[in-house]
Amino acid sequence: MRLEGRGLGWRYGRESWLFREYDISISAGEVVGLIGPSGSGKTTLGRILAGYIRPLAGTVTLDGDPLPQTGYHPVQMVFQHPEQAVNPRWTVSRILQESGPLDEALNEALGISPAWLDRRPHELSGGELQRICIARALAPGTRFLIADEITAMLDAILQAQVWQGILHEAEKRRIGILAISHDRRLLERICTRIIEWPQRGSS
Numbered sequence: 001m002r003l004e005g006r007g008l009g010w011r012y013g014r015e016s017w018l019f020r021e022y023d024i025s026i027s028a029g030e031v032v033g034l035i036g037p038s039g040s041g042k043t044t045l046g047r048i049l050a051g052y053i054r055p056l057a058g059t060v061t062l063d064g065d066p067l068p069q070t071g072y073h074p075v076q077m078v079f080q081h082p083e084q085a086v087n088p089r090w091t092v093s094r095i096l097q098e099s100g101p102l103d104e105a106l107n108e109a110l111g112i113s114p115a116w117l118d119r120r121p122h123e124l125s126g127g128e129l130q131r132i133c134i135a136r137a138l139a140p141g142t143r144f145l146i147a148d149e150i151t152a153m154l155d156a157i158l159q160a161q162v163w164q165g166i167l168h169e170a171e172k173r174r175i176g177i178l179a180i181s182h183d184r185r186l187l188e189r190i191c192t193r194i195i196e197w198p199q200r201g202s203s
């Protein structure tokens with residue numbers, strides 16, 4: 001399976017184009033790093049690939065077909081700020097089950113404590129809540145994961161543990177990953193290849 005963006009272009013309102021004619025392709029099982037300057041449009045690209053926004057130019061396809069409009073989305077995105085991605089009134093257990101039944105082995109691999117399940121988001125730390133968002137995004141229907149600075153708030157040991165859990169799951173299920181990060185050392189450790197995001201105006 002292949003997630004492909006062809007000729008992608010985006011700009012906000014009348015601002016200059018953040019990117020134009022941008023091509024990107026991620027295959028099943030690949031872990032692709034994306035690194036580049038702050039504010040250059042990497043998150044926006046991720047949102048386009050995950051189907052949150054339609055590109056102003058170009059197309060996104062999964063094995064040649066447009067991204068599905070209904071049902072569970074095979075391209076999941078996890079953001080830098082987990083508190084913005086969950087319903088604050090729901091329990092952790094309900095948040096996790098939004099995308100399918102609880103997966104105890106995956107939760108354990110991500111360092112999710114069973115004691116958190118009855119809590120609400122504000123009763124977890126940012127790093128704890130992020131692991132919930134990651135587990136939710138790795139439901140059985142996920143084929144690609146767009147990971148946007150997802151472990152920036154974790155210390156080095158937890159960061160390593162969480163990525164180990166994600167990579168183990170991805171390898172088992174041949175999930176393709178786009179890891180967006182400013183941390184080149186992290187990307188060099190986890191990725192099969194790294195893409196340098198083009199400078200603004202260079203494409």
Ligand SMILES: Nc1ncnc2c1ncn2[C@@H]1O[C@H](COP(=O)(O)OP(=O)(O)OP(=O)(O)O)[C@@H](O)[C@H]1O
Nearest residue numbers: 012013018036037038039040041042043044045182
């Ligand atoms: N909804 C929006 N409306 C207008 N401008 C926006 C919007 N979202 C982002 N921008 C602007 O678009 C540019 C690209 O933002 P984006 O978040 O995609 O960059 P980024 O490369 O992911 O940045 P960072 O590495 O800092 O997370 C920035 O200048 C940002 O201020």
